[in-house]
Amino acid sequence: MDDTSILHRTGLRLILKFLTGKSIVLLCAHLNMAVSRSTRASLLVSLALVAAHPPVLCAQSGDRAGMTGEQLFKKACVACHGADGKGQPPEVRGFETEPPDFTDCHLTTPEADLDWDSIIHLGGRARSFDRIMPSFADELTDAEIGKIIGHLRTLCAERGWPRGDLNLPRAFVTEKAFPENEAVLTTTIAPSHEKSVSNEFLYEHRVGRRGQYEINVPLNFQQGDGGTWGAGVGDIAAAYKHVLFDSLASGSIVSAGGEIKFPTGSESKGLGGGVTVLEAFGTVSQMIGANGFLHVHTGFEVPSDTEKAPKEAFWRAAVGTSFLEHRFGRAWTPMVEVLGAREIVSGAASEWDVLPQMQVSLSTRQHVLVSAGVRVPLNDRADRGTSVLIYLLWDWFDGGLLSGW
Ligand code: HEC
Structure with missing residues (x-):
């Protein structure tokens, strides 16, 4: 001075x-x-x-x-x-x-x-x-x-707006219940078995007090049968999610929604499933203590043609906790997901995966975050390989991607 x-x-x-x-x-x-x-x-x-x-x-x-x-x-x-x-x-x-x-x-x-x-x-x-x-x-x-x-x-006199405290950290696969305004770019690298690199761009936008729609556009690089690589847009999906219940006092929020996946990806290049798939899901997020949380997400998928793709049920859970640097600073959030899925045909076995991961906030505004994890199959390992996942998340409602650093 x-x-x-x-x-x-x-x-x-x-x-x-x-x-x-x-x-x-x-x-x-x-x-x-x-x-x-x-x-x-x-x-x-x-x-x-x-x-x-x-x-x-x-x-x-x-x-x-x-x-x-x-x-x-x-x-x-x-x-x-x-x-x-x-x-x-x-x-x-x-x-x-x-x-x-x-x-x-x-x-x-x-x-x-x-x-x-x-x-x-x-x-x-x-x-x-x-x-x-x-x-x-x-x-x-x-x-x-x-x-x-x-x-x-x-000072907010309207009822029915879920509180941001219930917006718990995002896992890779398990959908959380809070409606979001964010954009997420996820890269998945599968180095073994059916080798692929897929980038998924997800855009989420809140509607009204309790709704949220999202658009998911995958861009895939997939190694085909002859060893050549195919590249292109995969199956584009649109979804809607709605908050059914929220309580800050009990630290819980419950949502349900639906998704439709269109067969936009080339089936012959291995970029898409070749069928329209409808999905219905429910998700619960729960605060645990000061900084812990749990998400549980379950649902089923019904393809338009069950000859080409089976009906499938899935259940997923993510549990984690955040550590803040200097009380109000950067947040480090280790979490682990357990992912289960089973085709709805008699005699089918369940597939189980585990996905440990670490999310960390990058910007001072805490609106740009990165996360990295490894998805490891727990069974059926002859057919399914390990993959590495990374996402960059931008909470666009809190400011521009380049502001707030
Ligand atoms: C000297 C003026 C001034 C005083 C005094 C002041 N504020 Fe602020 N406050 C601001 C301005 C300006 C902003 C917006 C900053 C921006 O958007 O960059 C702000 C932003 C905030 C925010 C952030 C809100 C958001 O968008 O997330 C909170 C919370 C806040 N003030 C609380 C308080 C409280 C509580 C007090 C009194 C204890 C207080 N402020 C006193 C000027 C002031």
Whole structure:
């Protein structure tokens, strides 16, 4: 910080002391941040803060013990976020970046408490948002921040939006119950048996409060009988999933859906199954303790022509837990999937696979993640080989692929 900004800051402290007549610890914390950013903006912010709410959090934490989340929010956050949580207009707040509208359920419900907790503790920079959103780690206790988040959660007045806390980490094969706005590129390399490299592009998009549709486009490279490689688009699929039940209190969410797979891939090149396949499925996701989770996914597939492909039932489960670096940082999520499938014909045996994997977040926003795993057949190994899987996941609702790093 240079001399002018120190001068500026001291001046502001004096003005504020004069205006509020109280200790101005918190305001000054905001100003430290704002001054180092831009003196003009800081002046506007300070005036906005004073005009909108003189004493802010001047009271010592002991005096604030009995305050509700709403009262704390009104003391500490209104200058920028507005008493109604919709964000102050530009002329009042004095800076460009628009604060979020906390009454907009579409925007706020997908956010997990942990994300807000980290932003309120460490400031916007914790998730690569604007630094104008200050850090409150030194001004508010964990319990107070918890109460404020509780208040923010009351600002979405509509019912039926599943909470982002139930959006548990994604496994490779086991479908999770939470409806998502994300794009996933998965590469599967099968180095033995029927050698292949397949890339699957999955696009998921939420509809309304509880729905989600998805489009799945595979691009396959497959070694044919003569040893030559075929390349091309595989069987494109479209699916819809709907949340039937969700409860943050019990940490559970239940969805059901259907998929239709079209025979777009060339059958002769080994890129597609040659039949239309209908699938119906159900999925349950359950939080376990603070950072653990379980997904269970089951369903059956019915092809349009059972001569070409059999009916099949499948059951899948994924269990894992996340470890966060420095409480709010990068998330490492080891998990393991157990995958079972059986053709619905008499005498058919079940195929069992196990798929240990590790997912890690890459971006500061936590919206771009990578995962790697190995799928190992547990039986029928003469016919089925091990494959290596990698995905890159982009939660596009949280920001551009290149923003938030
Ligand atoms: C100096 C102005 C200012 C103050 C004071 C302020 N905020 Fe913010 N806050 C912002 C801005 C601006 C953003 C949006 C940042 C962006 O989008 O890059 C923001 C973003 C947030 C977010 C992220 C929401 C999302 O989109 O996920 C949360 C949570 C938040 N603020 C909570 C609070 C709470 C709670 C307080 C009071 C304890 C507070 N803020 C005080 C300006 C402020």
